[in-house]
Structures are given as C-alpha cells and as structure tokens.
Amino acid sequence: MHRSHTCWELNKSHIGQEVTLSWWVANSRDHGWVIFIDLRDRYGITQTVFDPIDNKDAWELANKFRSEYVVKLTGKVKARMEGQANPNLSTWEIEVIIVKAELLMESKTPPFEISDHVEANEEIRLKHRYLDLRRKSVLENIVFRANMNRFTRNWFSDKGFLEVQTPIFTVSSPEWARDYVVPSRLHPGQFYALPQAPQQYKQLLMVGWIDKYFQVAPCFRDEDPRADRHSCEFYQIDVEMSFVEQDDIFQVAEWFIHDLIPTVTPNKRIFVPKIPEGIKKLIGRDWNVDWRFIKLTHKESQMFYGSDKPDLRFDMHFEDFTLDFNKSEFSVFKDAVDNGGCVKAMKMDGVNMSRKDIDEVTEVARGGWAKWLAYIIYEEEGPRSPILKYFSESEIKALQDRFSPKAGDMIFFWAGSFKAVIKSMNVVRLALRDRFNLVDKNALTFAWITDFPMFEIDKDTGKVDFEHNPFSMPHWWAAAFDNPNVEEIYWVQYDMSCNGYEILSGSIRNHDLKALTKAMEMVWKSEQDVKNKFWAMYNAFQFWVPPHGWFAFWFDRLMMILTDEENIRAIYAFPKSGKAEDAMMNAPSFLEPEQLEELHIDIREEVKEELGLD
C-alpha cells in the first residue's frame, strides 16, 4: 500500500493512528536537529516531523529531500503543540512523526518554478503542461470543467432528455465551415469527415422518435484559432426536441442556466436589468417578463447595441437622432442624413474622462471605422463641446428629452451609414466598459437575440448565400420566399448572448421538405444539388418528420465566462496553441511514407519541394 490517507484527510480524529503518505515534498525546514517537511498533494498539505530519536535512517534520508521529490512516509499522527498550529493549513491541528521513509523517485530541476503566483512564459508552460497542471489555478479550471460536465449531463437526463452518442466519423459537407477529414484505408481515395456538429444526426434522431435528445458533443471545425474559439476540437451542449415551438426551447435553456449558475458558480448572479426607456418606447413592449431572459430581435439588437451579442450588463444603448438633426448646421450630421445615413448618440453616466482618455477612445472609434468621435461633456457649469456651437435649441432639447444628462455624464455622437455607425458605436461602447469598469464582474446578463436574417447578398457578385444553417424554418414557411426582398426573409433562429459573448445558437428546424428544398434552391439552384449534398436528410424527410427545434450552448465559451478567463485555452487540460499546435506532444507532425501509402494519399509536390521532403 502506497498511502492510507490524502493530505487533506488527516485531522485531530486520527491522532494516535499510524498512517502512510505518498506524495511530493513541498518544503523542508531544518530546526537544528529535528527536520520538518511539508508533504503536498492536490488536496492539501500535511506537516511531517523527522527526529533521529524516532528513526535515524528516516532522519538521514530526510536530510536529502528537496522540493518536489516523490516520497513515501510512514508515521504516527500527533497533536501539534499549543501555539504551533498553522491556520494556513487545512490539517493544521496535527503533524505526523515519521518512523519510516522511502524516496520513490528522484527528479531533475523543473524548467520553471511551480507556484500559484509566478507566471512563467506560456510557451514553456504548454510544452511542460504536466508541470503546469500542478498550479492551483490550472487545476481549478479542470475541476470546474468536470463539475460542469457532470451537472449538465445529470440535469438533462433528469429532465427526460436521452443522451445519444452520435458518430465522430461522418461525411463531408463543404458548404459550412471547413471540415477536418480522415483518409480511409479500406476505401481508396475516399475520406471521412469529423462532424462540425452532430446536426444531421440529431435531426435524424427526431425522425426516429427520440423526442428529447442531448449530448455534450465534441465538434470539429478547421477554422483559424482565436481567443474564444479553440482550434481542432471543441464541445457543445447539444439539444434537439420534437413537437416544440420557440418558447418551449427558450424555457428549457433558461431553466438550465437558472439551475446551473448557483450550483457551479455561487459567486456569480444572474442580473436582468430594466429595459432602458428609450428602447421600450420604440419597441412598444418590455424586453423580459418575470424571471425570463431579455429578448430582442436581431434587428433591434443591431439598432440599439450594434451587435448580435450585446453586453447588457450596462445600458449605453444607441439613440437615433437622424430626424432631429436633419437640418443641422453641423455639416457632418447634415451630410450624413442627406446621403441616406443616420445620426446616433449614446450616453455614459458619471465618468470623468481626461484628455488622454478621450484621445485614446477616439483612436478606438477610428479602428471601428468612424472618422472621428464627437462628444458633449456635461459639467456642473453646463455642457461643453467643440461642436456645441452648431446645435440649435431644438436639437439641444432633443438631447435633453432623450438622455436627461446630469453633471458628469458624456454623450458621444456618430454620423454616417447605418452599418458603419453601429459598428463603431459597438466598439467604443465595449472599450468604455473595459476602460472605466462599467460592469459588475460577477453579474451575468443573458439575452435572446431572435429572428436572424436568412440570406446575405454578396455586394459584388449579387450571389445569394445563407447567413446561417439552412435547415432552419423561415417565418411563414415556404410562403416566406414570396418576398422579393430576400434580405428581409427571417428565420425562426436565435442566439443567446451573455456579457458580450455568443453562448448559444439554435432554431426551429425546417421540417417541411418543400420549404426546405425551396430555401436551398435559392442558393444552390437545383433540387438534384440539394439531394446530393444532403442525401440522408433528403431521404429521411420523406418519412413523417415531426416539427422540431434545437439549441447548442458553446460549452467551452460558457466555461470561459464563468471562470473569468480571457482565453479559451485556459479551460482545456491539454490545450492547442494559437497555431493549433500541441507543443507538449509535438502535434501535428510528419508521417512515415508507409503510412501515407497505406492511406492512398501523398503530400502535394509543391509542398514537398518547399519542405525539402523526399
């Protein structure tokens, strides 16, 4: 037996017992004669005591112990002397008097200090991830992931959802994101694809009577890595349900979040802010009811926050002043309106911006495609701004009516085309949030963004393409396509945003083969094309398809938000780098020529030449 207890378990109740502990040496203190060694495992720390009177061999060996050695110690648990108790240790009430010691493994000096406080260079830490894992913050994220997995699977199972493991080897659909592919040895020249999501399989489960499906599903998309998207594989909480309408799905997702947050992150709170008056007036309804999440259409979200994943923990919504300033003496406003553009503004409450702040935020606005940033500062003495002199009384009144500015507030202005203006306003709004800490870090504000547009039209070629997954149902089913303005056809499709991130996508599916074929023909022209691209779905949808819908939480991104991490790598035990590499394992790597031959493939000539292969 290597150990009778972990370091976290031993306490007063064990006094007098003989115990065996195997783990790493945390530190060693030589008090002249007696040696004190703290033993550490992932659960806690226990103090051990070596006295040559108890056992000379053990004491002699202990003299050689250094930090991080793996040792096995046997001894008797004893109460600590009065006054020696160490309140920083979970097992501070006892120590273990060692009578037998064994060195299990010697070790080289590590390439970086293993400490919860020192941050070594990320490259070194990823290369030696097995040492990095010993750091408390890294371990905590792994434990958090395990808790999230467990809670999620049990929650959905308890609610009657059936977990189905869908295939990881499937067929390529080059229409969406790029596929990762696997050459087949048994079928020369052919390839499997790894699923970008289990989408087709889970829809087929609905045809197969599994009316409530879920899976914490591995997904694979060959996209370039970024901070909130892990390269190679990622996970989604994948759900599909039959005989549901949009609100049935919303209730399940909200219910899950309401149960999840207090369980896995009790330090966070779900915060539903009151709807800003300016928005309520325009949309003519409240944005949430009771405990339900905020609901905005895609169009509204763009109009008021310039984003389909708005951070709604703070207000600063956009007010439109196009009509108010259509006769402005300020030529920038006037020109914008005359050219079919808009004038918009947002207010920041009670922040004193310095000249430097203003300059830097202006730089941000420039990066966000605005030429300049106009503003009014409201001081005790009244408003102050370089452009104030152009404003008429009615224009000042319009600002007053809509923003009721107080001393200390600022109003920022934009003018130009709708798309450019809201894009820049969004960037500035988020920059101000970060610069002036406008949000409560422990608040989580969730919002549904609904009614996504179905198609986008390429400006240059005029080609119609899907904005999103074409398997969603348009509002009004097949009749939707009677609208000659295809950019105004909307899906029953939705995202959930949280604190400025997209954390869920979903839709009601198009289960009507006629409407589905029609939608696809808008983009791919022929029914034959649709049949070829979606063979299984085309076949299956001829046989009693129930109405159905889905959502998928971006599981990793949700964890990233809940753990306050800024890069998605932090919630993987063994993450890929920003270049999609595993520096610890040296992946990817070159293969042996025989492997390529067996798989019936070869590296392309131009690459071989460039790399000097062959």
Added chain:
Amino acid sequence: MHRSHTCWELNKSHIGQEVTLSWWVANSRDHGWVIFIDLRDRYGITQTVFDPIDNKDAWELANKFRSEYVVKLTGKVKARMEGQANPNLSTWEIEVIIVKAELLMESKTPPFEISDHVEANEEIRLKHRYLDLRRKSVLENIVFRANMNRFTRNWFSDKGFLEVQTPIFTVSSPEWARDYVVPSRLHPGQFYALPQAPQQYKQLLMVGWIDKYFQVAPCFRDEDPRADRHSCEFYQIDVEMSFVEQDDIFQVAEWFIHDLIPTVTPNKRIFVPKIPEGIKKLIGRDWNVDWRFIKLTHKESQMFYGSDKPDLRFDMHFEDFTLDFNKSEFSVFKDAVDNGGCVKAMKMDGVNMSRKDIDEVTEVARGGWAKWLAYIIYEEEGPRSPILKYFSESEIKALQDRFSPKAGDMIFFWAGSFKAVIKSMNVVRLALRDRFNLVDKNALTFAWITDFPMFEIDKDTGKVDFEHNPFSMPHWWAAAFDNPNVEEIYWVQYDMSCNGYEILSGSIRNHDLKALTKAMEMVWKSEQDVKNKFWAMYNAFQFWVPPHGWFAFWFDRLMMILTDEENIRAIYAFPKSGKAEDAMMNAPSFLEPEQLEELHIDIREEVKEELGLD
C-alpha cells in the same frame, strides 16, 4: 403548443381534462361510424376516438389518417367503458374524445415495415437507420447506453475520480495499431492523429498531480472491423490512478462491476463458480476469496482453458495426462510425448452426443488445428471408445482419479504440441458450450488474467517485439531484463474476462525512466529512438513521476454482453457497417479537389488511375 402530454402519461387522473397530443398514428379502426385511432410515441400508446357528433371536420380528416402519419389532436380525456379496457396498453383506462385534428406531415410508404418483430435486411435498415430507431429493441439499446454512461460517470465522480477530457487531436505513434490521421491545413505536410487511447495524456495527468482520473473516452483505431470491435470510433471507461498497486486497482474495477450490474441489468447475476479440484491441486490456492473475482495468471489460464479470456461460467478445464500416458500403447499419445508434446483431456458432464454431434464437433476440432478428436463415452454399461483397447489399467485409473466420470459423461483427448493442443481444446470447449447450452445466459463470470508475458520473438526473424503496451512495469523492474530468456519476462499487466470476452485491460505503469528506457531498447535499440518516439513522456518522466497504474473497460463490448447482443453494431445509435461505412450518410466519400489542395495532399496516382479520377 404541440402537446400537453406524452402517450405514456395519460391515465385515470386526467379524466375530464383537455389535452393535446402530437405523434404518429399507430393504427386506425373504423367501427362503422366512430373511428378509433391509436396514437403512438416512444413512451406508449393512447386510444383516441373520432365521432362526427363531437366534431365533423376532425372526423373527416381522421378518415384519411394512415399508419405513421404525424398528427396533432386535441380532445377530452374520458374513462373507457367497462369491458373495453385493453390490458396491453399502459394507458388502457382512458381514451381521448377528439374535437380538433391537424395533419402535421404527410409521408411516403416506408421501405420496410416498422415492427418490433419483423427483421428486415440489415443493409436496408442501416441505410434508413432513422426508421430502424423506431423499433423497440433498437431504442432499448440506445437507452441502455445512456444509462450505462450516466451510471459510470456518476459512479467514478462519486468515488473521487476527476473526469478530464483529453485531446482528440494528437500525434501519431505508428508503433501500435494503425492511426487514423487528419491532414493539417495550417502546417503543410503535417498530420494530427486521433488517439488510439488517451494513454500518454492520462499518464501525464499523473505527473500533474491528478491522482484519480477517469473518462468515458472516445478511441480511434484503424483496424479491420469484427463482431466485437466497432470500426472508426469506440469508447472505453478509462481510469488511471497514482500511488496504487495491482490490488488497489482490482478493487476499484470489481467494486464498479458489483454496483453496476444490479443497477443497469437486474436480470443478470454475478456468478463466481467454485474452483475445480484439479486446478486447485496444481496451483495450490483458491482462485478467489469472498466476493472477489477469480484470479488466474496468463500462464494458468492458457494451461487450463487455452485462452486469455476464458469463459468460466462452466468448468470443462483441461487436465494434463502427459506423464500418465508417456508409455501409452496408443501411438498417437506416445509419439506426441516423445516429440516433447503433451496429452490433455477435458470432461463434459451428462450430455448425450449423437453420432452427428460427434462428427460436427470433430470438424470444429479440425478447424482448431487438431487432426482428430479422441473421446470416451461413459454409459451405464461402462466406458465405450474406439481407443479404449489401447489403454492400460493404470491409464484408466488416472482418468478415474482425475475425472470421476459418471454415466452420461464424455472425456475428450488431445495430443501434440502444447500450443496446438490448447488452441484446439479451447475452440472445442466453446463449441460444446454453444451446442449444448452449458451455461446460464444470465450469469456473468468475471476473471482477472494476470502476469502477461512482455515480449514475443518472431519465429522467423528472431526479432523481439512487445506483446503489449511497453509502458507497463515488468515484475522486478529493471532487474527483469537480466533474465536471458526474454519470453519469461512478465509484466504487471492484466485483463478482465467475462463470459469468454476480454472486457478490460490494464497494468501497473513503468514509472522508472531507467527501466522504461531499458525495456524499449530491447525492441528499438537506441535511447535516441525512444526519445523520438515518446518525446512528451521522455521529458515528463524526468520530473517526479509517482507510481501509477490503469485500467480501461471496453465499454461497447461490455454493453454488448449485458444486452445479449452478438454484434457490437447493435449498441451504437448510428453504427458503421462491417466495411466501416455509414450507409445512411454515404461515408466515407470523395472530396472536392479544392479541399485536397487546401490540405496540401493528393490522392496517389495509382489510385486515381484505378478509379478513373481526374
């Protein structure tokens, strides 16, 4: 709202309520005026009643309903008339009087009848798996898999094991089974490999202080499919623990099985048969203690059952008569012994074999590399056999002493080289089991097979190779290699067998870099080779590696046994065929030339020519 209840939920307590049901039409019975339609969902069946007096439109529509139509019906729950209750329906006490009906989707006639009893051709069923899923036996296996997953994950979490999701994109190790590989777009000419198992990652977790790891892990091996091995991906219950010895690991695995079986398959029972006297006499110990599983070494298992995965639900162990028959007058026995071979026999209790039985079992023995099958039949009048005339009195006595045959028993004999004899005996033993139903189908007999040999030597080339995973610890660590007979070096490595299947593998790892390097040098010669092949492990094992060990249950195969299925495909929702194809999705498939180009690969010229590509 599409439905207020599932068909399984409605009962007497709902009488008088208005309900909405959406599902498939099971069947329709026209009683002259009133139409009765059974509505079916995956939970149950509910009878609905259409009377033109209640609602004429609904009644008219119901006239058109055919089996499998998707309909949405609204009506009032009513008690059935006395005597009309149908005991075959779970909701037999009520029926629903329909006042509103809607046809949600029409449908084509299915390619096969969807029935729990009719078995359509497997090829058709796999192509239309979404229809096959509606069959009860298929659904039950999917539900079983979900239950197994849930029980397993919660069990290991409850026992303090930390679930870690290890990477699915890793590096190729061409030394073991064949890897599936994924070409990298960002790193021209390089490839990821999908993990054959998370082995290296989980060992690195041990270096990283995660002392108890588990995962229901997807694994990928490019092996040819067979009945108990799914192609492409499969799953294992993957466990690694630090500071453990072999028996610590055995206890965890046994404890899991003891908790699992009564929960997920209450109709099965764990059966630990008494050790046969002949085995006990030779090994000098019992084969199990108390509730613990049977334990045999690899050598013992081969000797007594000719297999490293013996079915121990029934006895028929092999007895050795080499010494007893070394002066036999029966030349076949004598020659075998003179040539260094052996004479072995096994007894079958109380089965009357016909001439035809004997002929057919002899054929089986021939397929198992025996030239013929000698036997004695014990009848009321005494033994009967063509070879009895050669037997001396002492030889008859030896048989009597070891087998105590009774009337109705049979003894079968083999003579020849040890390897050929036990191989044939094993095949015949299992054939007799199946032919004469020698086992209780609901019994599960688990056995540990321990101390696997480390190396095998190629007969022709003399090349030494690993019999199994080289990361296991040999008995006696580095000193093991002082043994000049490398075939007698044994690992601390084990399998668990159940009813003739291997359902678990594991070992104590070699955590001593010196012994590990030495083992690998036996096969790959240079330390540099070892460094190149196992870069991450070689690096990591320099830093305080704790003693550790592992096991992995072959999850799919375990489920196959527990559900009495004979092919592993039956426990996958969307299985691959025997040719590693997904007939429903048409995977694998050819890619677009642009995809190949982007991945820097090409199909080999010879394959292109053969397939007429380009």
